[in-house]
Amino acid sequence: xxxxxxxxxxxxxxxxxxxxxxxxxxSNGNNSEEATKKKNELAENFPFSKSESPIEKDKVVxxxxxxxxxxxxxxxxxxxxxxxxxxxxFSNLNFFSQYxxxxxxxxxxxxxxxxxxxxxxxxxxxxxxxxxxxxxxCVIAEEDTKYIAETIEKLDSLIAVSVKFIKTKDKKGNLIxxxxxxxxxxxxxxxxRKNLTSLSVVFDVINSKSCEHIISAINQSxxxxxxxxxLNEIAGEEAEKSYNELSEALSSLKDLKTLCFSxxxxxxxxxxxxxxxxSKLQKLTxxxxxxxxxxxxxxxxxxxxxxxxxxxxxxxxxxxRLQNMELPATATQPIMQSFxxxxxxxxxxxxGNTIDKEGGVIVGDSLKNAEGLRAxxxxxxxxxxxxxxxxxxxxSSTSLAVICLGNNKIKDGIKNLQLSxxxxxxYIDLAMNGASAEDIMAFAENTISHESLNTADxxxxxxITGKQRDDIARMKADKKSTIMYLIECDLPKQIxxxxxxxxxxxxxxxEKEEN
Numbered sequence: 001x002x003x004x005x006x007x008x009x010x011x012x013x014x015x016x017x018x019x020x021x022x023x024x025x026x027s028n029g030n031n032s033e034e035a036t037k038k039k040n041e042l043a044e045n046f047p048f049s050k051s052e053s054p055i056e057k058d059k060v061v062x063x064x065x066x067x068x069x070x071x072x073x074x075x076x077x078x079x080x081x082x083x084x085x086x087x088x089x090f091s092n093l094n095f096f097s098q099y100x101x102x103x104x105x106x107x108x109x110x111x112x113x114x115x116x117x118x119x120x121x122x123x124x125x126x127x128x129x130x131x132x133x134x135x136x137x138c139v140i141a142e143e144d145t146k147y148i149a150e151t152i153e154k155l156d157s158l159i160a161v162s163v164k165f166i167k168t169k170d171k172k173g174n175l176i177x178x179x180x181x182x183x184x185x186x187x188x189x190x191x192x193r194k195n196l197t198s199l200s201v202v203f204d205v206i207n208s209k210s211c212e213h214i215i216s217a218i219n220q221s222x223x224x225x226x227x228x229x230x231l232n233e234i235a236g237e238e239a240e241k242s243y244n245e246l247s248e249a250l251s252s253l254k255d256l257k258t259l260c261f262s263x264x265x266x267x268x269x270x271x272x273x274x275x276x277x278x279s280k281l282q283k284l285t286x287x288x289x290x291x292x293x294x295x296x297x298x299x300x301x302x303x304x305x306x307x308x309x310x311x312x313x314x315x316x317x318x319x320x321r322l323q324n325m326e327l328p329a330t331a332t333q334p335i336m337q338s339f340x341x342x343x344x345x346x347x348x349x350x351x352g353n354t355i356d357k358e359g360g361v362i363v364g365d366s367l368k369n370a371e372g373l374r375a376x377x378x379x380x381x382x383x384x385x386x387x388x389x390x391x392x393x394x395x396s397s398t399s400l401a402v403i404c405l406g407n408n409k410i411k412d413g414i415k416n417l418q419l420s421x422x423x424x425x426x427y428i429d430l431a432m433n434g435a436s437a438e439d440i441m442a443f444a445e446n447t448i449s450h451e452s453l454n455t456a457d458x459x460x461x462x463x464i465t466g467k468q469r470d471d472i473a474r475m476k477a478d479k480k481s482t483i484m485y486l487i488e489c490d491l492p493k494q495i496x497x498x499x500x501x502x503x504x505x506x507x508x509x510x511e512k513e514e515n
Contacts, residue, residue: 051078062104062132063096067111073104096123106134106162117144121151132160132198139175142168145182149189161190164202164230177204180235187213196221200228200260205235211242218249227253228260243270251277257285264292271303279310285344287314288321294331304331308338317342323377324352329359339366349377351404360387367394375402379429385413396421404429406457411435414458415442419450426454431486435461441468444485448475455484463489 055074062073071081096102105124112120117140124130133155135148145166152161163186167175183203190199191213199221201214211234218224227250234242243266250261259281266274271291278289294303304327311317320342322335332353339345348370355363355378367373376398383391388410395403395417401424410433419425430443440458447453464487472485 049078051080053080054082055080057098058100060099061101062106063099063102064106064108065110066108075101095119096127102127102130104132104134104160105130106132106136107138108134108136109138111139112144114141114144114147117147121147125151125154127155127157129157130155131157132162133158134162134200135164135166136162137165137167139167139169140178142178142182145178145185149185152186152189153192158193159196160198160226161193161196162198162200162228163190164200164228166203180205180207180210183207184210184213190214191216193217194220196224198226199224200226202228202230204232206231208234208236208238208242210234211246215245215249218253222252223255224253225255226258227256228258230260230262231264233263233265240267240270243267244273247274247277250274251280253281255283256281257283259284259286260288262288262290264290266291266293268299272306275303275307275310279313281314283316284314285316286319287317290321290323290325292325294325294327300328300331301334305334308334308336311335311338312341315342316344318344318372319347320345321347321349322353323349327353329354329356333359333362336362336366339363340369343369344372345370346372346374347377348373348375350381351377351379353381355381355383355387357384357387357390360390363391364394367391368397370398373398373400374424375404376400377402377404378408379404380407383408383410385409385411385416388413389416389418392416392418395419395425398422399424401426403427406431406433408433412439415439415446417443419447419453423452425450425452427457428453428455429457431457431459431461433461437462437464437468440464440485440487441471444472444475448479448481448483450483453483455486457486459486459488459490461487461489 051074055072055078059075060072061075064071064073065084068084069081070084071079073079096105107120124133133152140148148163148166152158152163166178166186168178168182170176183206187201187206187210190201196217199214199217214229218227229246233239234246236242247270250259259278261274261278271294274291278284278287289307294300311320327335332350332355336350336355336359339348360383363378367376378391383405388405388408400422403422403425406429410430412435414430414433414435419428435443435458440461441464443456443458447456469487472487475481476483
């Protein structure tokens with residue numbers, strides 16, 4: 001059973017984050033011993049490579065079905081994508097049965113008729129082996145949620161369920177969220193599952209009854225390793241009671257390793273209760289945490305301080321995402337002070353929160369103790385030139401491969417970033433920072449000989465001239481550099497900083513949904 005669970009974890013990673021493949025393929029270009037070691041570490045988390053030929057049907061263990069395409073995942077950690085004709089998508093009764101050892105199915109980004117959905121669910125329900133079922137970003141008629149519910153109920157082998165971003169169409173054909181009543185039908189089916197190892201529920205608004213169903217599933221699954229709850233809010237007169245009961249259930253998941261807890265509107269009285277519950281999850285390695293209305297609370301600093309203390313009790317954290325809460329600097333600082341205690345941290349995303357000069361000093365001090373940090377994401381944090389340079393002083397103490405500082409206010413500071421001793425850096429994002437053409441040229445001159453840098457994203461700063469482009473090309477040729485400098489500027493000349501921030505927030509939210 002343990003080996004099956006490990007495979008499903010890897011399969012879900014494959015099905016949910018295909019972009020990691022690009023990083024794996026890119027790392028093949030560097031043959032140094034250290035690069036090989038890093039590549040092997042990545043391969044442990046993403047053990048799949050593209051197959052040049054179709055995978056034999058008896059070796060297929062995972063399917064992702066999208067609009068016009070199906071991706072097959074094989075036993076030998078290889079995947080293969082092929083087209084699928086619209087008329088024959090699900091009318092063929094052998095569509096699923098032709099893969100006798102199927103363990104995982106994801107239905108993604110596809111509009112399904114009642115007949116399609118009924119066929120899919122009938123085929124899946126008859127399986128004796130499928131353990132992981134994902135319905136992601138599908139468009140269905142609201143009354144057809146019964147098919148999803150029935151499939152979850154009937155599939156006895158199921159140990160991992162993910163239902164998220166299900167849409168329907170209104171009378172004008174516009175896409176809208178399915179109603180809380182329809183969601184309740186799905187969550188009721190989930191509540192009957194016992195011993196789930198993974199559960200993902202992502203919707204706009206759910207009612208208190210649906211929350212009870214989710215709590216029931218959690219209480220029956222003491223060995224749950226992955227939980228994702230992404231909601232706008234829990235509506236109803238008993239909302240506060242629902243939040244507190246959810247927190248109590250959450251704290252009982254002693255073996256939980258991955259938690260995505262993103263609820264935009266949480267009652268003030270429930271925030272610290274939920275933070276305390278998270279602090280009890282001692283085995284957590286991946287945490288995404290977002291409460292959207294924190295910025296409006298009067299006790300913001302206290303909440304942030306308590307959250308920082310909670311993080312210090314989670315020594316195994318390797319990935320931490322605290323993006324898009326729009327926290328002011330006074331709130332981010334007590335949280336960042338806890339980072340120095342997270343010695344295993346390899347991925348940090350603080351995008352959408354304010355980091356001022358003092359916060360930059362704290363980030364820098366924390367980075368000096370985070371030798372294993374591989375990715376630092378701080379987009380739209382209002383970081384200015386001085387703060388960016390302060391943070392970069394600590395880069396040499398890290399193993400950072402990815403640095404994202406896009407959509408800030410770094411301007412001429414990009415040429416003063418201390419990157420020469422950041423020996424593992426492969427990608428840096430400095431897009432939309434108000435840098436001038438001269439700043440971009442100075443940055444290129446400073447990094448042209450960087451030993452590991454592969455890509456520098458400098459888009460949407462300032463237009464550079466044809467001569468400057470030629471100068472960069474000449475510098476690359478002289479230094480035999482293969483660094484790719486992305487320098488296009490396609491924003492309207494008079495676009496406001498507010499509009500840039502809105503666009504980036506929208507992109508970040510879309511990225512979050514895809515993850």
